[in-house]
Amino acid sequence: MGLRILVTGGAGFIGSHLCERLLDQGHDVLCLDNFFSGHKRNIAPFLQRPNFELIRHDITVPILLEVDQIYNFACPASPKAYMQNPVKTVKTSVMGTINMLGLAKRVKARILQASTSEIYGDPKVHPQVESYWGNVNPIGIRSCYDEGKRVAETLMFDYRRQNNVDTKIVRIFNTYGPRMLEDDGRVISNFIVQALRGEDLTVYGDGTQTRSFCYVDDLVEGVIRMMNTDDFFGPVNLGNPTEFKIIELAELVLRLTRSRSRIVFKPLPQDDPVQRQPDITLARTRLGWEPKVPLEEGLLRTIAYFTKLLL
Ligand code: NAD
Numbered sequence: 408m409g410l411r412i413l414v415t416g417g418a419g420f421i422g423s424h425l426c427e428r429l430l431d432q433g434h435d436v437l438c439l440d441n442f443f444s445g446h447k448r449n450i451a452p453f454l455q456r457p458n459f460e461l462i463r464h465d466i467t468v469p470i471l472l473e474v475d476q477i478y479n480f481a482c483p484a485s486p487k488a489y490m491q492n493p494v495k496t497v498k499t500s501v502m503g504t505i506n507m508l509g510l511a512k513r514v515k516a517r518i519l520q521a522s523t524s525e526i527y528g529d530p531k532v533h534p535q536v537e538s539y540w541g542n543v544n545p546i547g548i549r550s551c552y553d554e555g556k557r558v559a560e561t562l563m564f565d566y567r568r569q570n571n572v573d574t575k576i577v578r579i580f581n582t583y584g585p586r587m588l589e590d591d592g593r594v595i596s597n598f599i600v601q602a603l604r605g606e607d608l609t610v611y612g613d614g615t616q617t618r619s620f621c622y623v624d625d626l627v628e629g630v631i632r633m634m635n636t637d638d639f640f641g642p643v644n645l646g647n648p649t650e651f652k653i654i655e656l657a658e659l660v661l662r663l664t665r666s667r668s669r670i671v672f673k674p675l676p677q678d679d680p681v682q683r684q685p686d687i688t689l690a691r692t693r694l695g696w697e698p699k700v701p702l703e704e705g706l707l708r709t710i711a712y713f714t715k716l717l718l
């Protein structure tokens with residue numbers, strides 16, 4: 408039977424893919440978004456569907472709804488976006504998560520929090536396992552996001568212990584794909600858009616820092632599996648464990664777009680993590696999940712999206 412499912416941040420990059428998959432599964436989907444870093448074009452095709460509803464709302468303000476499940480994805484994810492209004496970023500993760508947990512408590516809904524690999528900060532343990540507590544600067548320019556997400560995790564556990572709320576946490580590692588904004592600021596959309604426009608690809612630092620990139624369809628599969636697993640509440644890492652240097656990514660994007668753009672080097676932003684790779688043993692064993700789309704294939708799909716968008 409179809410459930411009533413709330414997706415906060417549903418007009419964003421990952422949220423819109425999540426809404427689409429849940430609609431396809433036959434659920435009633437309530438997409439809630441304040442459009443801070445999302446876009447109406449991400450969800451415009453769903454407006455025709457009878458099982459889709461859109462609410463323009465800010466999760467830092469309480470809201471009364473009747474739902475069975477909540478995916479709490481509202482929060483700007485790109486450093487450029489979350490640093491634009493850092494106080495608001497903290498409010499979204501702290502007050503917003505309290506509001507969504509209060510809603511879950513009132514209607515006895517299950518709630519899944521989109522946490523992040525950023526809670527590990529600049530990690531001293533590699534690859535990152537869920538039991539690692541992280542290495543986060545509490546007062547830096549990324550702290551509004553990292554610490555906000557860490558408090559959101561704390562809230563999930565305190566509402567579980569104190570109020571028996573059915574909570575879940577996924578720690579998402581760098582995810583990419585169609586529907587990222589062209590001016591989002593994250594590395595994959597930046598490189599693809601720069602390559603397609605014939606602009607220089609901006610590598611920050613010397614490009615030896617690493618990230619592990621997960622295609623959005625794989626990620627959404629893991630998120631939905633986690634929500635619908637009864638005996639495991641996480642936190643669980645979701646990401647693709649294949650690690651790349653940022654300079655390698657730039658070269659790959661140039662090759663796949665057949666672009667003549669050059670690579671230029673810009674200063675490395677403060678507190679930019681040196682290396683990142685998820686240990687996904689827990690997701691493999693508890694959810695039977697692992698990513699399937701290799702970087703090259705995911706990049707080609709993303710390049711196709713941006714090629715059409717930029718026409
Ligand atoms: P995104 O910026 O595309 O989407 C976030 C959405 O939340 C946007 O549509 C935005 O308008 C909305 N939003 C922001 N603040 C809000 C508020 N106060 N009230 C209502 N809506 C609000 O980012 P994304 O990449 O789709 O990320 C979605 C979630 O996944 C975020 O919580 C993010 O922290 C988490 N995450 C993403 C990644 C990644 O690599 N994409 C990695 C780790 C965690």
Ligand code: UDP
Nearest residue numbers: 486592593594595597609610611616653679
């Ligand atoms: N980066 C880069 N050029 C860009 C954008 C980002 O070299 O135009 C680097 C950035 O410094 C970081 C990595 O790419 O080392 C991933 O950055 P992103 O903002 O995508 O994600 P995050 O740092 O949050 O993992």
